[in-house]
Amino acid sequence: MTGMGKLFLISAPSGAGKTTLVRKVLNRFKSLFYSVSHTTRSPRKNEQDSVDYFFISLEEFERKISQDHWLEWAKVHDNYYGTSKKFVRNCLGKGWDLLLDIDIQGARQIMDSDLDLVSIFIMPPSFEILFQRLENRGTDSREVIARRLENAKLEMTQKxxxxxxxxxxDLDEAIEELCSIFEKEIAQP
Known part of the structure; x- marks a missing residue:
């Protein structure tokens, strides 16, 4: 019989490079599964249901809250986001190692659960560099960048x-450091 899988949780402020790092880890560790979250927001261009998110209605999400369906959930900018408790427990029970890319609010909920997990926080090198990265994306207005920076300040105090x-x-060094954490933790029973 297969043992329990390991649960990995990664959080970071917006602009810290978490998405890039998570992709690199998933490419290197083929046995690692990525947990797809549920959301009530509309799909963005090029997003696919059940690949990027499970897109569900507000009513369905709220019904699942009342049914204690979520391992963690949050309402962010008028949209709900959540991770299925059953999905996570099923994957771990099959012996699969599972990666959750999750915000601090959700991370705290999971840390308060009975699950054994490995938690990793991705930090930007400085607040100034974080600002530059967010500005260089060219996807957000000044107001959105300011809000993301305020959130980042709070998030970084929770590291x-x-x-x-x-x-x-340095991206290559961060990739190697992160991958060494996964190598060490996956090797431990």
């Missing part, structure tokens, strides 16, 4: 609740 902190200063 100590994570087992590991990886500073994404």
């Amino acid at each position: 100590d609740m994570y087992q590991y902190v990886v500073v994404n200063d």
